Amino acid sequence: MKEQINKNRLFLASCMALIVTAMTFAIRARLETVFGPEGVGLTLEQIGYAFTPAFWGFTLAMLFGGPLVDTLGIKKITWLAFIMHAIGIVWTIMASDMTSLFIATLFVGIGNGLVEAALNPMIASMYTKDKTKMLNRFHVWFPGGIVIGAIVGWLVMDVMGLSWQIMVGVLFIPLIAYAILFLGQKFPVTERVQMGVSSKKMYSSLANPLFIFMVICMMLTAASELGTTQRIESLLKTSVSNPLLILAFINGIMALGRAFAGPVIHKLQPTGMLVFSAIFTFIGLWLLTITSGAMTFAAAGVFAVGVTFFWPTMLGFVAEYLPQTGALGLSIMGGAGMLSVSIVLPVMGKLMDDANATEALRTMSILPAILTVAFIGLYLYMKKRKPVTEQA
Template sequence: MQINRQQLFIASCLALMVTGLSFGIRAGILDQLGVAFQLDKSQLASITATAFWGFPLAIVIGGLVVDIIGMKKLLVAAFIFHFLGIILTVFASGFWTLFLSTLLVGLANGTVEAACNPLVAGMYTEEKTTKLNHFHLWFPSGIVIGTVIAFALNKAGIGWQVQVGTMLIPTIYYGYLFSKLDFPVTERVASGVSYGGMIAAVANPLFIVMFILMFGTAITELFTGQWINVLLKNVTDNALLLLTLETGVMVLGRAFAKPVLKMITPQALLVVSAALAALGIFMFTVVTGPMLYLAAIIFGMGVCFFWPTMLGFVNTNLPKTGALGLNLMGGAGMFAVSIFTLIMGDYYDSIQKSAGGNETLAGQAVLKATLVIPIFLVVAFVVLVMYMKGRSKKTAAAVQA
């Protein structure tokens, strides 16, 4: 068996790009779906949230079985879920078909990460956080491409069905690439850590803390991005372009993760990220016009490193957690986003009704509620920095002794 590390990495990036495409295109057509099928914001939130709870369902189950069945079989399943989800969305006839199709896409997205996160971490053990950042830049890349497709085809008067259908091209291609490649075993299997040892490792208090903090980083990044077109549509005519700009910043940031991580520790980077994300969301609530683009840039800089750095921190500092640790982290993030989306969908509708149909006030109220999360994260990550400094000193003292 010959392992082609470069081709596996390229195929993984392409599969992750499809997950970003689904995010970006869905964000671009959300309002159109509401009009086409006469759905209110609570129903749209239910559909959107389905992708976010389908993801953790797939990634957690995938994390439990990936060492047993292998990464290739998981990625075949991801291809099937993506293909069926896209086709069903194109031919959707109402709420329930949209619900099911979005669930299938969510399952596909989670299955991609369930296989590809441990694949990338295992192939690049010498620079896990850097390569996870490089891998995860293809999620915002997919969002950028997806939002550009949605924006351009909307302007051209081309329907949302065609926009969704464009995802079939990269889906079929990544399925073909993975079908002809050989896969290594996971890092946990290669290093000889037992399955029971991996289960025990996720009970480590540091892992539990990072697991909880993943709720906040994921909500800050993904909820805000997915709903930006809805929340700011009456503040600017180009709300979708704000998402494109924000995610473009994320692509650039993750591409330069290596020099950034040479200058600053992952935990310190998380402090800076949370502070910038909080500032960006705050600006969304108070500025208008061209200043919104500055807010999008600042917000993009803030959320840029969240997801891959959280995964890299855990896999580097708690390597025995293996594929399960990586996938529990991803599952925690997406599950939190699904619950938060449902809550905010109802909150948006209630504020809008109490404000006499004022959508601008409803959007600002949701953003202000979301702002609390990155502010809390700043404090939490400062504590993490202090903890890791103390841990480093104890390790150094033990070595000297």
């Protein structure tokens, strides 16, 4: 009897793996104060450099992992992600200076990248008729995991007064959970393999001007979202007493938005959602430069509404309109996004060291302003075009 693919279990396991990925972002944000000027003694710029491997390591893992997903299979890449995560978590617990923090962050970044490289195309291949909707549901657990990580950090360190090593060690819980859920399961092949698209066709599709445009936009959307949230502790420490709660608030809104993305996707379509997201992200970042206290939550809420649909909708757009780019196309998108974050983190740190957080936020608001114009153009260009799955 042919072994069946358990879509529900694979999807649940994927969500758990993404929770690990997301929790590392929140916990790393909390570590900024541990290793910063008032802790270990690193400058904010040095911390920015120590954190960059989380993003370019992610990028390398996705760029190399993308084509390997088609050849080695989703299963092997997923288990490699588990190994990288385990090493990275242990190394983080042992970190004591910039170098060890850098190496630990690199392993975590590679694990995170491999999770995205393997599981985005797996979900696209399992749910061919609802790619954007299911990718949004999957990516509920990126903000969801950040909420969990932010609350864990707050409870362990601020409420219970325990060590930061215990906070990092909590990551082993979802790590072991996703390993158990994936254990013994049959994995699907990628959609490119299902469609019979050759490697030559896949690589040539990467030169499509529309795909190149989306890659550039992905760099700006990811930097707008993750560049801001990754440095939330330093950006908002003069505005609110506990910036980590702002991070939890932002990601709580994002999780709810992605969980109920279906009707919004149906009404606006991916391009309409992207225009909406860019406008609200710009307004949110601008408001964060002029608010303090309780009003910071209102500004953060507007920002959260903006960035909610960025990442999964960008991936969903490529999966629907450019499926011939395969797993590599999705990996390049995610990798480009993370690469841009690795560039902006030290820049933001430098701005905060030399000027102030307001200047850093004001500079970041330029990105969604550019995206608003770009996505309006995309909306007009794509207005009469249908997804490839509907054209067949």
